[in-house]
Amino acid sequence: MNLSHSQKLIRMPDFSVTPNLESLVLEECTCLVEINFSIGDLGKLVLLNLKNCRNLKTIPKKIRLEKLEILVLSGCSKLRTFPKIEEKMNRLAELYLGATALSELPASVENFSGVGVINLSYCKHLESLPSSIFRLKCLKTLDVSGCSNLKNLPEDLGLLVGLEELHCTHTAIQTILSSMSLLKNLKHLSLRGCNALSSQVSSSSHGQKSMGVKFQNLSGLSSLIMLDLSDCNITDGGVLSNLGFLPSLEELNLDGNNFSIIPAASISRLTRLEVLALAGCRRLESLPELPPSIKEIYADECTSLMSIDQLTKYPMLCEVSFTKCHQLVKNKQHAPIIDSLLKHMLKVSMLPSLNST
Numbered sequence: 171m172n173l174s175h176s177q178k179l180i181r182m183p184d185f186s187v188t189p190n191l192e193s194l195v196l197e198e199c200t201c202l203v204e205i206n207f208s209i210g211d212l213g214k215l216v217l218l219n220l221k222n223c224r225n226l227k228t229i230p231k232k233i234r235l236e237k238l239e240i241l242v243l244s245g246c247s248k249l250r251t252f253p254k255i256e257e258k259m260n261r262l263a264e265l266y267l268g269a270t271a272l273s274e275l276p277a278s279v280e281n282f283s284g285v286g287v288i289n290l291s292y293c294k295h296l297e298s299l300p301s302s303i304f305r306l307k308c309l310k311t312l313d314v315s316g317c318s319n320l321k322n323l324p325e326d327l328g329l330l331v332g333l334e335e336l337h338c339t340h341t342a343i344q345t346i347l348s349s350m351s352l353l354k355n356l357k358h359l360s361l362r363g364c365n366a367l368s369s370q371v372s373s374s375s376h377g378q379k380s381m382g383v384k385f386q387n388l389s390g391l392s393s394l395i396m397l398d399l400s401d402c403n404i405t406d407g408g409v410l411s412n413l414g415f416l417p418s419l420e421e422l423n424l425d426g427n428n429f430s431i432i433p434a435a436s437i438s439r440l441t442r443l444e445v446l447a448l449a450g451c452r453r454l455e456s457l458p459e460l461p462p463s464i465k466e467i468y469a470d471e472c473t474s475l476m477s478i479d480q481l482t483k484y485p486m487l488c489e490v491s492f493t494k495c496h497q498l499v500k501n502k503q504h505a506p507i508i509d510s511l512l513k514h515m516l517k518v519s520m521l522p523s524l525n526s527t
Contacts, residue, residue, distance in 0.1 A: 174198055182206040195219040205229045213237065221245050221266075229253055237261055244268040244289065255281040263287065268313070271295050280305040291337070292316035304329040315339035315360070328352030335359075339398070342366045351390030359391070360398040362423070367402060389415035400425035400447070414439030426450040430474070434458035444486070448472060460484065470494055 171188075173179060174197040185191065185208045192214050196202065202223045207230045209215075215235050220226060222245035229243075233253050243249060244266040252267070255278040262282045267275075268291040275290075280302040286309060290296060296317045303309075304326035310333060314320055320341045328349025333356055340363040361367070388397075389412050397419060399409060404427040413422070414436040422443060430453045437443070443461050448454060449470040456477035457469070466489040469475060476497045481487060492498060 171195070177201060182209065184208045186211045188212070190214055193217040196223060197221045199223050200225060202226050210234050216240070218242065224248065232256055233259070235259065240264045240266075242266045243270060246270050250295075252276060252279075254278050257281065258283060260284045265289070268292055273297055275300050275303075277302040279303060282306065284308050287311045287313075289313045290317060294318050296320050298322065299324050301326060303327075306330065307332055309333055311335040311337075313337040314341055317341050321366070323347055323350075325349065331355065339363055346388060350388065353391060355393055356391050357393055357418075358396045359388075359394060360396075361402055362398045363401045365401060365403045388412065391416060393418050395419065396421040396423075398423040400427070403428060405429055406431060411436055413437055416440065417442070419443055421445040421447075423447040424451065425468075428453055430455050432458050437461070449491075462486070465489065467491070473497065 171191060171193065172195040174195055176196070176199050178201060179199045180201050180203055182202070182205050184206055189211055191212050193216060194212070195217070197219055198221070200223065203225050204227065210230060210232065213236060215238055217240045218235070218238060219240070219242040221242045224245065224247050226246045227248045227250070229249070231253050233255060234257050236257070236259060238259060239261050241262060241264070245268070247269060249270045250272065252272055252275055254276050258281050260283050262285050264287040265282065265285055266289045268289050270293055272293050273295045274297065277300045279300055283306065285306055288309060288311070291313045292315070294317065296314070297319050301324045303324055309330055312333060312335070315337045316339065318340065321344055323343060325347060326349060327347055328351065330353065333353050335358040336356060337360045339360050343364055344366050346367065388409070394416050395418055397416065400423045404410070404424065406429045410429055410433055419440050420442050422440070422445065425447050426449070429451065438459055438461055441461050442463055444463055444465040446460065446464060446466070447468045449468050452471065452473045454472045455474050457475070457479050459479050462484055463486060464484050465486045467487070468491045470491050470493045472495050474497055475495045478498065481490065
């Protein structure tokens with residue numbers, strides 16, 4: 171049943187007369203304020219979609235939809251509470267709660283034992299996740315991006331052994347949990363804009379204090395393919411010194427940070443790295459030697475960049491961008507390097523067509 175965009179629908183009808191209903195879609199029913207409790211009688215319901223029902227304030231306190239596979243409540247911006255799940259709902263595979271007014275999830279979310287996707291993006295009132303979430307062994311994707319009041323992830327997050335994607339963009343999280351290193355299957359991690367991550371203070375040999383975000387707890391992520399640490403206020407040291415412990419990394423985004431150097435000994439160990447993004451790193455002074463696997467380099471607006479490596483030695487390199495790198499342009503010693511780089515990239519771009527003839 172699809173009643174999407176029914177602008178005059180205020181309350182759901184009694185569903186007790188339609189017990190065989192398998193799909194109920196009510197997207198953009200913007201006047202809908204409540205759901206009839208009889209929805210609990212839909213024992214064969216597989217899909218329940220209430221996306222962008224902006225005036226929906228409550229849903230039944232108890233949900234017993236044993237065959238439900240997909241539940242969509244994203245965009246229900248007045249929905250403040252999620253019901254207690256009293257019985258196992260093993261078939262639920264996808265749960266979308268983004269842009270709701272939820273401040274928490276009930277501990278009973280553990281009864282979604284088969285769930286693979288939980289999306290809580292832009293739940294701006296969300297302050298915490300239940301510790302019971304670690305029992306969701308089938309969970310592959312967790313998205314809390316834009317949850318600007320979320321300061322901490324559950325201590326036992328590392329027990330989510332099946333987790334493959336963790337999106338924490340623009341959250342208020344303050345620490346990288348030590349248990350995160352246990353996420354051996356994690357492939358994508360986004361911490362873009364998490365500038366509240368705890369800055370640890372250490373004293374140098376000269377008695378000066380150095381502030382820098384420390385990410386040592388990422389070093390155990392042996393399956394990580396994509397890491398986004400853009401706009402995290404990263405300074406020299408810290409994460410940059412630990413990058414070499416990510417052997418599967420293919421894409422690294424460090425845009426908008428505050429470091430001046432990239433340790434060559436660290437990044438050269440990323441033997442599968444293909445994409446390096448450094449745009450807006452205004453303090454970056456030089457590019458170190460990169461792994462031979464590199465294909466794309468984006469370093470726009472690196473206004474302090476004065477030195478780049480001989481990029482033509484990277485056989486796979488096919489795309490670079492250094493716009494508004496004013497110091498680099500002034501360095502006339504790099505003119506021959508840039509010229510030879512253009513010839514090299516032209517040659518690389520022609521390889522597929524040559525191989526096909």
